Amino acid sequence: MDKKSRIYIAGHRGMVGSSIKRKLESSGYTNLVCKTHDELDLTDQQAVNNFFETERPEYVFLAAAKVGGILANSTYPAEFIYENLMIEANVINASNVYGVKKLLFLGSSCIYPKLAPQPMKEEYLLTGELESTNEAYAIAKIAGIRLCKHYNQQYGTNFMSVMPTNLYGQNDNFNLETSHVMPALIRKFHEAKINDKSEIVLWGTGSPRREFLHVDDMADACIHLMENYDASDIDEFVNIGVGKDITIHELAELIGDIVGYEGEIVYDTSKPDGTPQKLLDVGRMDGLGWEAKISLRDGIMQTYEWYTGKKESKIISQ
Template identity: 60%
Template sequence: MAGDLNQTIFVAGHRGMVGSAIVRRLRGLGYSNILTAGRDELDLLDQRAVRAFFSTNQIAQVFLAAAKVGGIHANSTYPADFIYENLIIEANIIQEAHQAGVQKLLFLGSSCIYPKQAEQPMKEEALLTGALEPTNEPYAIAKIAGIKLCESYNRQHGRDYRSVMPTNLYGPHDNFHPENSHVIPALLRRFHEAVQRGDKEVVIWGSGKPMREFLHVDDMAAASIHVMELDAATYQANTQLMLSHINVGTGVDCTIRELAETIAKVTGFAGRLSFDASKPDGTPRKLMDVSRLKALGWQASIALEDGLRDAYGWYVANEQQTRVL
């Protein structure tokens, strides 16, 4: 990876799944001046605090991985929290990075920015071409706003603020809350506890038919740093003024049923799987078109079963810690 190994790089959201993976990757590459700040040190919802933080530190690059995240249940239950907090966090960081003269920033979005009925696989051009999935529309709108913030600061102020849109992520430091987590950590925990109790059956929300693409967070971190370190000419040649974001994924999907069967294998659950079709399925299919990222020289390397074993190993090692979630 090219770049000054002594430059100050601020990773916002370093305690989260993606932020912690980016920090691990940067350190592995030899970067020695990685700036982080927990909620007890910096409230990202407080614009004055964020402004003071940027004015105090000589920051060269920002990875904006901080966000309020959750699964279908959390998004449906707390829509106001999801849109408000995500809008404020990204607006504060992008504005104050600009005010402090930070030229390079990477905003991490989500594949939920695309319309519910977007043509599969979803290309970057699908943005704003149709209605969003209702269950996470507030969160998606906040992420779309983040993309447009980056584009607008580039257009008006000549900044180099880039955006990457990951598919469904999983891995170490994920949220394993039994109700407010995404599908992989929720199922890993559910199957693990079923094995411990000796259950004969595990019930999975939905029909099991929707198709999803999953990316290990270490691959996401590698892709994020790859995109950040592309020279401006190469990046601009592969994006457009009004289409600055880049999809990040594997380009391969599976059904929720197939995912559950793989998780049963990884956790050692030998009982019966049943699907509760009364629960919402969400978007029928979400597969990213990752041809643009491949053209820029990067593709995923961690297979799903291998990644699930890694995530499960982390969960088992940190089971007591995750109980507080």
């Protein structure tokens, strides 16, 4: 890519897409194409084809997706598999038809088997059963990876896939019914603090281990790949993470410390834990000259400041 390349960011208002947009703009890219869902429904094949025919993007960041945590994935599996399959198929196919030079598809670490060896290497894909609570989403993301792979094989396209670990940061989803664990905990601890609650109840046992990557690091990694590598350099797809994890209990204590909550943490063990551990092997990405820079504490502090600032600005505007 050069600074005047026509770059389409699908999902530019989401957490990852907005971070990619900020990073590109700060790096001097001046020809970005962005459409809201109201302007372009990516599940509508004809609308997507019309958009690509008119706009003719040279590069595509496919960050648009329907996402959510355990509760959302368990409650709405049909929507998760359908909408994500449609978005991926429409954008990837149109990118081939209308001559996109390079596409980067964002997957998810949930593509790996529930009991995959840790840390998870790229070659573990499709070697075991998926975690049942997010199977629909995982299958859709696996389909996206394979779409890129087979379009490359059949049409000679340059479509690469990246598998981020658990992401968090600015523009995350803090809705407790649909959010992932990090924003859910930040919100729960913040509300427990301002409401002077003596205890906070969390799902599961607190023992599962998770890896967390700040979204600005993710954006930096994506742009690094798009600027410097082709799909053939990463052998189907590449993990993006920090290479170390933390228990949910340790995460809760860290967030409680950052927020300043002094009550008791109680675990509802009747609720599911999800996958016991999710840690990515990031050796392949290390070999491509990139590693994460934002520490977990610094990243959570930054996210909490953004979250509370956003809430305060809403109160002021009302």
